[in-house]
Amino acid sequence: MSANLPARFDSIEAVEDFMTAPSAELVADLAATPGDILVLGVGGKMGPTLARMAKRAAPTKRVMGVARFSEPGVKEALEKAGVEPISADLLDRTALEELPKAANVVFMAGRKFGATGDVPLTWAMNVQVPAMVAEVFKESRIVAFSTGCVYPFVPVDSGGATEEVQPVPPSGDYANSCVGRERMFEYFSARHGTPGRLFRLNYAIDMRYGVLHDVGRKVRDGEPIDLSMGHVNVIWQGDANSVALRCLARATTPTSPINVTGLEMIEIRWLAAEFGRLLGRTPILTGKEAPTGWLNDARRMEKEFGAPSVPLSKMIEWTTDWLERDMATLNKPTHYEVRDGKY
Known part of the structure; x- marks a missing residue:
């Protein structure tokens, strides 16, 4: 699998060009899914590349992205890629x-970081907005981004937790409001x-x-690494975006959950x-490693869509190369270690 993957990326543009390249399977799934695509909350970390991938996979469809566009350059970059910003x-x-x-809606809006600083806003974004979207777009297919944090440890x-595990998060307004969103x-x-899928991403x-x-x-900077959350799942963003868009062709009525992550339980x-x-x-x-964690079983995803195209070993190689060259960072820590x- 790794033989067909780049050895490294020389620029952000190269990363995003690779990340937004659609697979043949995605092209086929979107061709079989009638209607245009509306991405709600397109301005986040994943939204711009998901929208660009959708447009590249289905160039004859109208792909629209909705956000407040508070970050400079995002709106213009989407326009350049053929995505209509709203x-x-x-x-x-x-x-x-x-x-x-639009016949197809990908819901990516939500609030995580800063959730404890303005709890009412967190609940409004994660519960009220989904309720309104579900009403307004009741005639559409809706793939709604969620999180593995809805599960208990x-x-x-x-x-890892399978989709049959009931969402009962251990604590925190963020995780509980995400259950409310679902x-x-x-x-x-x-x-x-309304057909849909609940996209539980880790x-x-x-x-x-x-x-x-x-x-x-x-590791590079000699900073301590907290082992409390000792195990995690990860997936390449391009693979996650591809699965999200392919879920439009596999929406269920009523909506149903799908865990989206890598197949490995990674020890920190x-x-x-x-x-x-x-x-x-x-x-x-x-x-010291806790005996429990937020871990997802992704076998349903693998059965429906196949294994991720980018293996963990390649992601580690790419990240090492990027860090060694001190390339750009988003300066947005995941806080994966928070329990x-x-x-």
């Missing part, structure tokens, strides 16, 4: 109702017969952010040692 505040019901009623040797889409899907990565970047950077201690070996550094480790749900 400025709107998703908390504004009137603005929502004025959006184009599971034993690290369990293979419940709103479930309720209105059952009420109106740690999409590229070289600029994610668990691999966080651990690798700390091992990961730090790998980066240490590649970077020529000795990792500084603190704390109390306070972000």
